[in-house]
Amino acid sequence: MSTRKFLIPVMHLALCALLAALTGFIGYGILVGALETAQAEHLQAYIQVRSEREARIFEDARVLNQSAELAFQRRLASLQGQPVEAEFDRLFPLYGDGTRRSAPELFDGTPLPGGDIVFGVGAFLANGDEMTETEKRRYLAAFHTIRSVGEAYLGRFTSLYFFTPDRRMVIFAPGREDRLSFYRADAPADFELRGDEDAALFDLHLNPDSEMQCTRLSRFVYSDGGDRAASACRQPVREGETLLGGFGTSISMNETLASALETPPAHGVNLLYDRNGDVISRGAVAQSAQPHPALQPDAIMALLRADPRPFGVFVVPGGANMIAFSRIRGPSWYFVSVVDLSATRATARFWAWCLAAMVLFAALGFHVLRAVLVRAQPAPGNRSADAAGTN
Secondary structure, rough: OOHHHHHEEEEHHHHHHHHHHHHHHHHHHHHHHHHHHHHHHHHHHHHHHHHHHHHHHHHHHHHHHHHHHHHHHHHHHHHHOOOOHHHHHHHHHOOOOOEEEEOOOOHHOOOOOOOOOEEOOEEEEEEEEHHHHHHHHHHHHHHHHHHHHHHHHOOOOOOEEEEOOOOOEEEOOOOOOOHHHHHHHHHOOOOOOOOOOOOHOOOOOOOOOOOOOEEOOOOOOOOOOOOOEEEEEEEEEEEEEEEEEEEEEEOOOHHHHHHOOOOOOOOEEEEEEEEOOOEEEEOOOHHHHOOOOOOHHHHHHHHHHHOOOOEEEEOOOOOOOOEEEEEOOOOOOOEEEEEEEEEHHHHHHHHHHHHHHHHHHHHHHHHHHHHHHHHHHOOOHHHHHHHHHHH
């Protein structure tokens, strides 16, 4: 009897502990699933809002280049059959080294026939003494396009230029700190204006739809140093399969990068990757939370390349981090937020422990109360004696 009296409360205690453990385990699974689902929904909304904001400047650049293309085609059509030699020589005189440069007054400001004013324009035309009438006509149409369309978008973009793969360019950039003196005077006659990404831009097989492409971050060509924080967004212009040139604008990314990486999600960090998978910039980590040490930038990029979606959220294999990403058209960049899930898991564990403790105490309280009530009831023999005494 004594062994039985000992085993019964022990079994009750074990059952209470088992019930509490099962409740805590199941509760943790439900809580962590619910919290991670809520985190994923929050990150989905966050990444869409942030990426749309950062993509807007590139969409605006697309509109700018397309507007320039339409204006160029109209002006080029109007110049067909018209004599252009005299006007072209006046605007872009020979410089004495085989090149043509823009006349100084095109940047300083000068009236044009008809009452219009031109300002902020510079040009570098390699082998200018060999230009054909067709090439002159194209650059004359481009000149009138960049000065008018560029001025219309001046509040949004600081430059608009037309260039061709033969090292020739005319640019509208009135606010450029060097007053475009590099192109207008300083650049040597053999200056290699072509960039290493021009081939992909102009190649009909690599870019069959003549879509706008943005370059990797680089310095402005006239700058000798400083951070690589400018991207050139360019769009080729074709007539059928004939390449006429391309329009582009250079976007200073200093403020854009800073705003893109500020205010990361809780326990997360924002990163910006270029199309090659290199980290352009990394923001501050929110609330001193660090991504899992094993999660290196290359590993993140490998996961992104394996996901065909334009944007999305997923938990990294192993479960230590959640990643939200969005691809930005134009530069083909990736805006990425990496969130450390340890805080979410800790919250789920805390409430799971609380739930298990509540169940344990409730079960123990039930058994204690039951035992007290059982002990308070008189034994059957005592009830009979009490009844006999009464009679």
